[in-house]
Amino acid sequence: MAKEKKGVRLEHISKIYKDPKTGKDFYAVKDANIEIEPGSFVTLLGPSGCGKTTTLRMIAGFESPDEGEIYLGNEPINALTPNKRDTAMVFQSYALLPHYNIFDNVAYGLKLRKMDKETIKKKVIDILSLVGLEGMENRMTNQLSGGQQQRVALARALVIEPGVLLFDEPLSNLDAKLRVSMRTEIRRIQQEAGITAIYVTHDQSEAMAISDKVIIMNGGLVEQISTPQEAYYYPNNKFVADFIGEANFLEGVVKAQDVVEINGADVKCATGSMEKGATCSVVLRPEGAFLGDNGQVQGTVKYSCFMGAYQDYHIQVGNTQVKIQEYNPKNKKIYKVGDSVFLNFEENTLYAL
Amino acid sequence: MKKEFKRNWQLYLMTVPAIVFLILFCYIPYGGLWMAFTDYNIIDGIFGSRFVGLNNIKFFFSSSTGLGMKSVRNTLIINSWGLVLGTIFPITIAICFNDIANKFYKKISQSVMFFPYFLSWVVVGAIIYAFFSTSTGIVNQWINSFGGDIVRWYAEPKYWKPIIIAADVWKWCGYNSIIYMAALANFDSTLYEAAEVDGANRFKQIIYITLPLLKPTVVILTLMAIGRIFFGDFGMIYGIVGNNSLLYEEVAVIDTYVYSSMRTLGFSYTTAIGLMQSVLGLILITISNHFAKKINEGEGLF
Numbered sequence: 172m173a174k175e176k177k178g179v180r181l182e183h184i185s186k187i188y189k190d191p192k193t194g195k196d197f198y199a200v201k202d203a204n205i206e207i208e209p210g211s212f213v214t215l216l217g218p219s220g221c222g223k224t225t226t227l228r229m230i231a232g233f234e235s236p237d238e239g240e241i242y243l244g245n246e247p248i249n250a251l252t253p254n255k256r257d258t259a260m261v262f263q264s265y266a267l268l269p270h271y272n273i274f275d276n277v278a279y280g281l282k283l284r285k286m287d288k289e290t291i292k293k294k295v296i297d298i299l300s301l302v303g304l305e306g307m308e309n310r311m312t313n314q315l316s317g318g319q320q321q322r323v324a325l326a327r328a329l330v331i332e333p334g335v336l337l338f339d340e341p342l343s344n345l346d347a348k349l350r351v352s353m354r355t356e357i358r359r360i361q362q363e364a365g366i367t368a369i370y371v372t373h374d375q376s377e378a379m380a381i382s383d384k385v386i387i388m389n390g391g392l393v394e395q396i397s398t399p400q401e402a403y404y405y406p407n408n409k410f411v412a413d414f415i416g417e418a419n420f421l422e423g424v425v426k427a428q429d430v431v432e433i434n435g436a437d438v439k440c441a442t443g444s445m446e447k448g449a450t451c452s453v454v455l456r457p458e459g460a461f462l463g464d465n466g467q468v469q470g471t472v473k474y475s476c477f478m479g480a481y482q483d484y485h486i487q488v489g490n491t492q493v494k495i496q497e498y499n500p501k502n503k504k505i506y507k508v509g510d511s512v513f514l515n516f517e518e519n520t521l522y523a524l
Numbered sequence: 525m526k527k528e529f530k531r532n533w534q535l536y537l538m539t540v541p542a543i544v545f546l547i548l549f550c551y552i553p554y555g556g557l558w559m560a561f562t563d564y565n566i567i568d569g570i571f572g573s574r575f576v577g578l579n580n581i582k583f584f585f586s587s588s589t590g591l592g593m594k595s596v597r598n599t600l601i602i603n604s605w606g607l608v609l610g611t612i613f614p615i616t617i618a619i620c621f622n623d624i625a626n627k628f629y630k631k632i633s634q635s636v637m638f639f640p641y642f643l644s645w646v647v648v649g650a651i652i653y654a655f656f657s658t659s660t661g662i663v664n665q666w667i668n669s670f671g672g673d674i675v676r677w678y679a680e681p682k683y684w685k686p687i688i689i690a691a692d693v694w695k696w697c698g699y700n701s702i703i704y705m706a707a708l709a710n711f712d713s714t715l716y717e718a719a720e721v722d723g724a725n726r727f728k729q730i731i732y733i734t735l736p737l738l739k740p741t742v743v744i745l746t747l748m749a750i751g752r753i754f755f756g757d758f759g760m761i762y763g764i765v766g767n768n769s770l771l772y773e774e775v776a777v778i779d780t781y782v783y784s785s786m787r788t789l790g791f792s793y794t795t796a797i798g799l800m801q802s803v804l805g806l807i808l809i810t811i812s813n814h815f816a817k818k819i820n821e822g823e824g825l826f
Binding site: 231233252253254258259260262263264266268269270279280283284324327328331 | 718720722728737
């Protein structure tokens with residue numbers, strides 16, 4: 172599929188809905204500015220009701236934005252209907268026609284584009300082998316497993332050779348194991364097809380596993396656009412820190428550039444451009460600290476539980492309880508509830524907000 | 525079986541009233557079907573009367589007026605048209621209503637379409653009279669205003685099958701469309717969105733998605749209607765045509781014929797005809813169910 176890859180740009184996009192109960196207007200998406208590079212795999216990530224699906228549906232053309240403009244490549248597409256947009260979508264419920272076999276489902280879009288029979292046949296066979304369904308053209312869709320149906324849906328979207336492929340929570344109807352193998356599969360197919368992909372999910376591990384970039388949304392607002400690593404290590408705010416992975420927030424005061432006082436102890440912590448004397452929340456990941464009889468910040472063990480791969484602790488530090496996971500507990504001292512311990516932070520793990 | 529009964533006897537106990545009801549009002553009266561094969565008189569009783577075999581049914585088809593055979597023909601014609609048009613119109617209306625975006629207008633038009641269902645056939649008959657009355661009817665006034673010759677509708681039998689079929693379809697249209705709308709509401713909306721991405725317009729979406737998905741519903745409803753195809757709507761014919769002897773022959777259905785002949789020919793005869801309607805209906809529905817399963821991926825009525 173030698174086709175020009177297209178980027179997507181959202182400029183000041185807003186969508187306003189009416190609340191059916193109160194009758195009041197509210198922003199489902201507010202002033203979203205997003206730039207998606209050609210050929211990249213980008214995930215819209217956030218809790219339910221955050222506006223991620225609305226954003227995707229606006230790109231697909233099922234909803235029209237109330238404010239702003241969407242560009243595909245350099246072309247503004249607000250006024251175009253879904254079939255004129257050079258986008259295709261893979262739906263959560265697969266959206267396969269139940270009375271058609273696999274071949275006809277995949278060929279449907281091509282037939283409507285009035286291609287000749289030979290071309291259609293070749294394209295469908297090619298796409299089916301790309302998604303790993305070769306030789307199954309004549310099966311009816313109700314004879315397929317969930318994973319296979321999702322592959323058909325993917326083939327159906329890919330066969331019309333869109334510039335941008337949109338995914339609306341495509342894996343949420345599959346069981347956990349299949350989800351993991353299908354997401355690797357989707358990533359492989361996206362790279363083989365060399366296509367721009369926008370993927371909606373509420374599952375942060377899914378997003379981390381397949382994305383070049385994640386767009387984290389909350390309450391209609393775009394909270395952060397970055398690589399998964401950046402979002403994990405340098406979250407823009409508490410919401411992002413909490414949503415991506417697990418996070419503890421320790422209260423602290425900035426003492427100097429990259430020095431923060433936590434519970435009476437000065438520790439090294441990235442402070443960015445924060446001023447001296449400012450209060451801040453220090454983000455600590457559960458794996459970012461280890462316990463010892465002496466060290467940097469003192470606390471008391473409130474909960475201690477063996478989880479196999481790690482020992483799970485809750486440590487009271489000042490007014491907050493901190494969750495710590497110590498991996499490989501066999502070789503480490505195990506602390507009991509009530510023990511007094513010190514937290515030692517790994518290099519470069521603390522980040523002040 | 526015994527164990528199952530012992531464990532859940534309370535549940536089985538709950539079915540007793542329904543079973544008693546069925547035996548009392550559905551199965552015991554079956555004995556009365558014997559009347560169809562006798563020359564019933566009230567003194568000798570059902571089982572004491574003279575056995576005549578299939579003579580009653582033979583008489584129905586060979587009666588000198590030929591009305592028996594005609595009524596069968598009329599019943600089949602009126603019901604078949606009712607079946608075909610009564611499927612096409614409600615589906616069309618359901619699809620149209622389903623696409624109305626304005627909720628208020630949708631509700632209003634649905635109610636308006638549903639309204640005829642609440643009218644009795646007597647009222648419908650009056651409405652039809654208002655349309656087709658020779659001197660005061662709307663239709664004749666309309667013809668008059670264009671300078672045409674007025675028609676004496678109630679003296680011209682040939683118009684009345686179409687009029688009755690139209691009234692039948694009109695009365696049930698809104699009601700039947702509700703069933704189809706309920707089916708439509710259950711369809712996955714993403715099917716349509718996916719088709720939209722593929723470039724299918726509204727019309728193609730209806731042809732390729734809506735109608736195929738409606739097929740099972742249509743098949744089931746059609747099968748149920750076929751089972752009753754030998755039963756004419758007595759209220760409809762009497763409400764619209766009444767005792768008009770000029771039109772009677774043209775629109776008499778089995779049920780109106782039975783009604784008028786019961787007064788002269790007695791119980792045995794009418795029982796025989798009722799039994800014949802049911803048996804023919806059963807045969808037809810069994811055959812059509814067999815074919816329905818073939819086109820409907822094994823899903824039939826039974």
